[in-house]
Amino acid sequence: MTALDDHDVRPTVTTGPIPGSAKTHLPVDDPASGRTLRVPQRRVGLSDGTHIDLYDTSGPYTDDTASVDVHAGLPRLRADWIADRAPIGGAVTQAAYAKAGVITPEMRFAAAREGVDPESVRSEVAIGRAVIPLNRCHPEAEPMVIGKNFLVKVNANIGNSAVTSSVAEEVEKMVWATRWGADTVMDLSTGKRIHETREWIVRNAPVPIGTVPIYQALEKVGGDPAALSWEVYRDTVIEQAEQGVDYMTVHAGVLLRYVPLTARRVTGIVSRGGSIMAAWCLAHHRESFLYTRFEELCEIFRAYDITFSLGDGLRPGSIADANDEAQFAELRTLGELTHVARGHDVQVMIEGPGHVPLHKIAENVRLEEELCGEAPFYTLGPLATDIAPGYDHITSAIGAAQIAWHGTAMLCYVTPKEHLGLPDRDDVKTGVVTYKLAAHAADLAKGHPRAREWDDALSKARFEFRWRDQFHLALDPETAQAYHDATLPAEPAKTAHFCSMCGPKFCSMKITQDVRRYAAEKGLSTVAAIEEGMRDKSAEFADGGGRVYLPLAE
């Protein structure tokens, strides 16, 4: 492991619990090793004496007691697990263990976070419908699983560019993103000090880290796509593999003959990696080294247990280009490559669009599953319309919830700055929280066993005017409370049986509670009781001379 070097890098990161939550650890026995795994949870204690345990991605940073030293990096949680393990047929990948019927500690850990049986994780990884993206050189990360039969995951992109940002900012963005729920983080740096930025990020990351190695390779050759070569690329991949990158985007599906298919598009090629490879293919008039050397790449990935994220270099960048020939031609090639990688016991995810109108979303999932053997789908949004720059976290959350419901396993977030600028810290939070709610909406629709309890706990708190519980159960407690404070800042409002929307006389929930109390007192809580009462009233009506509308005073 490269020692962290602090010559002019002094990151400070956000620590401490989220308001109303405390970090707890669920002890999980691993019979194979005799160890007890400590699986993190965010426990929200409620004022009615109950609590709810939520999935936690934030690592030791939200512990009450843990001391965090970003210069030392996080504790090496998996170091012993990795050291203890014998390769299977030369492979150290989760896929190889899963196929051999072995439940690794990583599978057990991930299963406990999901609240599912460890065998279901093993089985899904074995058939390639789920992945556990964990490089053996990233022992700091807490294991998690990505697959359509588990909770929908969210990735946050960070990274500097030639135009802005520093190492310290990016480390804090990583910690900040996981604080609000990012399940993985991609470092997409293309600016200065790429290697050093990544080292700081990986050593301090409690979640899997992804990269797009072609970006750093392009930097190494001075930014000219035609100057790229397999050798430069391979060395870059190994450099990043040694650092512990858990999954890598590889745009190996951009074939030379697909490039003309983009010629009449409204927005051409919008993937950076895709456009770089298209330029290379055309300049050399041959297939890219990512495609021709794919089996060699598999061998490198196998040695570290890096997961492929096969990039959609030809994804649509506008509604006009959605589901076109270029996009699906590449998807077919990604399907071929998926099966090649699986033959090497290497795990695979498939990246997806982009910009897709609502009625074309389902087809993306159907084709991906059919062509790529149900490898976990990992989509960017998609944006359901192009007309709202500044609000593309929302246009894309609409598409993201929809595609995740249909089976996408991980969603790459989009921030409000999409298409306009680089996200700052606030944008990262907005993007992550927006995508967590989209992912959760899909979990509900898919009927994940533990999804509904969170909604029910919050709605129960809302109905019972437990305002603080409502804030604490929110995905973003700080914003929820700040918005309440904006209208009713005084302390008594936090226990009031109404709120500012309606005021005391117009509070439907208060009236409902009055209605329930009245009905209980009068024995009118069931349909039968009501109907009996109606018969009595009907008799009264007949006795009263048949006037339809009795004076209200009576």
Added chain:
Amino acid sequence: MTALDDHDVRPTVTTGPIPGSAKTHLPVDDPASGRTLRVPQRRVGLSDGTHIDLYDTSGPYTDDTASVDVHAGLPRLRADWIADRAPIGGAVTQAAYAKAGVITPEMRFAAAREGVDPESVRSEVAIGRAVIPLNRCHPEAEPMVIGKNFLVKVNANIGNSAVTSSVAEEVEKMVWATRWGADTVMDLSTGKRIHETREWIVRNAPVPIGTVPIYQALEKVGGDPAALSWEVYRDTVIEQAEQGVDYMTVHAGVLLRYVPLTARRVTGIVSRGGSIMAAWCLAHHRESFLYTRFEELCEIFRAYDITFSLGDGLRPGSIADANDEAQFAELRTLGELTHVARGHDVQVMIEGPGHVPLHKIAENVRLEEELCGEAPFYTLGPLATDIAPGYDHITSAIGAAQIAWHGTAMLCYVTPKEHLGLPDRDDVKTGVVTYKLAAHAADLAKGHPRAREWDDALSKARFEFRWRDQFHLALDPETAQAYHDATLPAEPAKTAHFCSMCGPKFCSMKITQDVRRYAAEKGLSTVAAIEEGMRDKSAEFADGGGRVYLPLAE
């Protein structure tokens, strides 16, 4: 018309064009009257010499030249149309004219805004699948049509409460909401000076105004639901009808026997009107006057051409309560009432939920259409999850886009303050823009003939690095430009062929354009050309001795 009284009310409202847009008017001949209608459009002029005309809801406030006097109210656009018209069978409703085969100027105006044939508007109104909500006492409003075969519409709620807000604030909120695209506005005031607030709003509103008369009726009886009566309610409806309210929410489907169906709900009754009527029914142990006097109400609505918005008083307020017996029992009653109203030639919309998980949304539309004769569905969101207070404009936009795609005709916006506080001016804008993008996503998915051209114009501007055109075409040009300025404020960046996300070397769009130019120069723009080139390379390869990877230097 009540004269506007300014004793301590001095509203100032936002005027002037949206950046990059100019108000134009499409002249449309109305053969019946010999008049030429002036149909407003928002014209966005582009730097490539083209322009695009967008639907405009903002009234004279965004005209370059119009002088606005909120004390005088807006010009009475429809005054002559209304005066000229003879009743049909005693009715002055758009439904009555439509059934008689008459294309009113309102239908022609609305059709021109949609870009459709006026006959299609008449036909949809005649069968009740669309409504034109225009009280004959609100001649200031610009006609528009609500129905599943037209553009999806957005309503913005405003209104004071006992806790906050003034008349001046509410008038500005109305103007502000229509500026950003609200197609109708509901005044839900429950605080002081309800009548006066509404008068200012209606006289200055270029869009239809909706209310919930039971709120004001409840104020009149001191806030005790049991003290309400038909007489108080009827007088309130007539008072509001005279002011020009275009549509009214009536919770006539809350029957006494449905109240116990809500007893085991997580969040009981969350509709204010629903809880008020449930309290009344239970206290009096009989059906509400809204139900028993419904035909009398129809006669009042018929005299003014007020549109019913039949309220879903028992809508679910949480994921747990979605699609339950209480909700659908009430919907069946709303269906009965729809047919009663139609018998009086009164127009009807049906209000819908609320909180519904994604997989239960389609059923809401299917049942509404089946039970209520395809009356336009008008839904509040729905929110696709309960766990994100502070972000409920987004949780609900996810559900709104989905339900609108399935056939909902109008979406009631939700602001970020939902469940937490009263929306301020910024929240109103965020809510409207969020809902406009959700509505547009649905228009795209439904294949509305004019929807795609907006997306294509924006994406084309994006691909061609026409930054200013991109801002001007955005739903919210101000925010789009502000976000770009945040990273690259300098003037040259507005014409730069890259942006801050990637920097110049990593700009996929720039590389794509290079690729296209290169391909055109070398004659490699088609698949055939590429394949011919591949055959040549293949021959070269054989000649070169069969080495697979030639040195890149060559």
